[in-house]
Amino acid sequence: xxxxxxxxxxxxxxxxxxxxxxxxxxxxxxxxxxxxxxxxxxxxxxxxxxxxxxxxxxxxxxxxxxxxxxxxxxxxxxxxxxxxxxxxxxxxxxxxxxxxxxxxxxxxxxxxxxxxxxxxxxxxxxxxxxxxxxxxxxxxxxxxxxxxxxxxxxxxxxxxxxxxxxxxxxxxxxxxxxxxxxxxxxxxxxxxxxxxxxxxxxxxxxxxxxxxxxxxxxxxxxxxxxxxxxxxxxxxxxxxxxxxxxxxxxxxxxxxxxxxxxxxxxxx
Amino acid sequence: xxxxxxxxxxxxxxxxxxxxxxxxxxxxxxxxxxxxxxxxxxxxxxxxxxxxxxxxxxxxxxxxxxxxxxxxxxxxxxxxxxxxxxxxxxxxxxxxxxxxxxxxxxxxxxxxxxxxxxxxxxxxxxxxxxxxxxxxxxxxxxxxxxxxxxxxxxxxxxxxxxxxxxxxxxxxxxxxxxxxxxxxxxxxxxxxxxxxxxxxxxxxxxxxxxxxxxxxxxxxxxxxxxxxxxxxxxxxxxxxxxxxxxxxxxxxxxxxxxxxxxxxxxxxxxxxxxxxxxxxxxxxxx
Numbered sequence: 157x158x159x160x161x162x163x164x165x166x167x168x169x170x171x172x173x174x175x176x177x178x179x180x181x182x183x184x185x186x187x188x189x190x191x192x193x194x195x196x197x198x199x200x201x202x203x204x205x206x207x208x209x210x211x212x213x214x215x216x217x218x219x220x221x222x223x224x225x226x227x228x229x230x231x232x233x234x235x236x237x238x239x240x241x242x243x244x245x246x247x248x249x250x251x252x253x254x255x256x257x258x259x260x261x262x263x264x265x266x267x268x269x270x271x272x273x274x275x276x277x278x279x280x281x282x283x284x285x286x287x288x289x290x291x292x293x294x295x296x297x298x299x300x301x302x303x304x305x306x307x308x309x310x311x312x313x314x315x316x317x318x319x320x321x322x323x324x325x326x327x328x329x330x331x332x333x334x335x336x337x338x339x340x341x342x343x344x345x346x347x348x349x350x351x352x353x354x355x356x357x358x359x360x361x362x363x364x365x366x367x368x369x370x371x372x373x374x375x376x377x378x379x380x381x382x383x384x385x386x387x388x389x390x391x392x393x394x395x396x397x398x399x400x401x402x403x404x405x406x407x408x409x410x411x412x413x414x415x416x417x418x419x420x421x422x423x424x
Numbered sequence: 425x426x427x428x429x430x431x432x433x434x435x436x437x438x439x440x441x442x443x444x445x446x447x448x449x450x451x452x453x454x455x456x457x458x459x460x461x462x463x464x465x466x467x468x469x470x471x472x473x474x475x476x477x478x479x480x481x482x483x484x485x486x487x488x489x490x491x492x493x494x495x496x497x498x499x500x501x502x503x504x505x506x507x508x509x510x511x512x513x514x515x516x517x518x519x520x521x522x523x524x525x526x527x528x529x530x531x532x533x534x535x536x537x538x539x540x541x542x543x544x545x546x547x548x549x550x551x552x553x554x555x556x557x558x559x560x561x562x563x564x565x566x567x568x569x570x571x572x573x574x575x576x577x578x579x580x581x582x583x584x585x586x587x588x589x590x591x592x593x594x595x596x597x598x599x600x601x602x603x604x605x606x607x608x609x610x611x612x613x614x615x616x617x618x619x620x621x622x623x624x625x626x627x628x629x630x631x632x633x634x635x636x637x638x639x640x641x642x643x644x645x646x647x648x649x650x651x652x653x654x655x656x657x658x659x660x661x662x663x664x665x666x667x668x669x670x671x672x673x674x675x676x677x678x679x680x681x682x683x684x685x686x687x688x689x690x691x692x693x694x695x696x697x698x699x700x701x702x703x704x705x706x707x708x709x710x
Contacts, residue, residue, distance in 0.1 A: 158526050160523060160526065162523055163523035163524040167509060167520050170512055171511055172511075243508065243509055243510060245507050247471075247503045247507065248507070248508070249521065249524045250474070250476055251474040251475050251499055251501050252496055252497055252499065252524075253524045254493035254496075418478065420476075422468070422471060
């Protein structure tokens with residue numbers, strides 16, 4: 157089966173508005189916020205003798221789990237997975253390309269855009285931190301090898317969280333055929349998870365007990381950030397979190413592909 | 425073996441039976457008409473052939489093989505109104521669709537063929553309905569299909585556009601492409617098709633060479649005065665209809681019939697061929 161990924165990316169790259177709000181807004185606003193904070197509140201780096209770019213980057217990639225960031229990513233997911241329903245264009249591509257290949261291209265395309273968004277998030281944060289160091293003549297602190305490993309893991313878990321969000325968006329897009337019907341539930345799930353986490357004061361292993369992507373990702377992040385002074389989730393809880401993320405993605409993309417393969421496109 | 429073989433296909437949408445055990449074989453080559461009033465099941469049949477909608481029962485074969493992703497690679501389709509990504513230009517649209525199907529395309533040549541060369545770099549969102557229909561036909565031609573499904577392709581076209589469409593379809597049929605053309609306008613089909621099927625409430629009402637379908641149904645309607653004297657002359661062949669009379673008569677007999685009416689003192693103000701049987705399927709559009 158040939159996956160028409162290039163055609164999918166070509167098409168999505170021309171949905172510039174949706175593309176910006178869905179995948180570039182979070183990195184752009186995050187970078188801008190970091191810059192404004194450094195300018196307005198010099199204490200962030202001003203009191204320190206050195207900047208810690210990798211630590212800053214670690215903080216930045218965790219932003220992907222923030223409910224406001226997830227609203228933007230949900231917007232991207234809705235635009236990505238509902239464009240054919242919205243413009244009634246399945247009729248142009250389904251007859252010759254086959255449904256499995258088209259859905260595969262969409263899923264892969266979303267994952268690629270999510271990964272690019274995380275890279276931009278990282279690059280923006282690193283650029284601001286290094287610029288601050290340069291402007292204020294601060295030293296750039298060496299990062300222990302563990303921090304680099306932590307950053308890699310944090311990127312992986314943030315990507316997994318966004319991929320899971322994309323799966324939810326894909327499933328809702330096929331089920332509702334509507335951008336709003338896709339966007340709102342994805343955002344509400346994320347908002348509910350963030351509120352529940354705050355209200356119930358869920359930390360450590362308790363996070364892994366709730367099988368939702370936000371909790372699962374936070375459980376893994378908590379394990380990554382754990383230090384002897386501030387213990388986080390256990391390795392077992394992190395493993396459960398990782399498994400929840402993987403299973404959520406498999407289930408949502410799988411179910412969406414199954415439904416799409418059997419869906420009547422009498423009206424897109 | 426036909427280009428399309430439809431066997432016992434049924435489809436129901438909620439309480440509406442769109443297709444009801446339809447069986448039909450569309451031969452290879454030429455222009456085949458699918459006729460029927462709105463709601464007769466033409467678009468549902470097109471969507472099932474194109475793989476957009478799944479039949480509740482029955483099967484579809486394309487060029488002898490079960491219709492599937494591989495079989496549909498030989499198919500080009502314009503189903504219902506042409507819809508496009510409004511943020512792409514016409515040239516980008518054809519390039520993207522070709523890339524999606526994994527085939528090469530000479531977009532410039534295709535756009536030239538449907539008269540859209542000048543609009544190649546315009547966003548499709550700014551196109552008129554007629555331009556979208558033309559682009560839809562160009563999109564259906566990507567990859568050089570052996571079978572072309574065109575669902576009401578003349579919708580939105582102005583009269584010169586319709587004439588141009590007819591010319592293009594004849595040209596494509598001349599190249600050996602089988603064209604299945606649906607319309608609710610008998611006149612449109614009459615001008616283009618060699619053979620046709622008439623659908624009525626999801627069933628096959630008639631099928632065969634178009635000339636035979638039309639001839640079997642033809643009656644001569646006459647605006648005459650007085651009607652009763654005309655009916656007396658016509659006997660069992662004539663019936664009073666729409667203020668005049670209609671009569672079953674062969675074309676060759678018409679001059680003699682008109683002379684005999686005139687000899688009986690019946691004034692004939694108008695004579696035209698009508699197809700009451702077909703009109704039943706088209707709601708008076710025939």
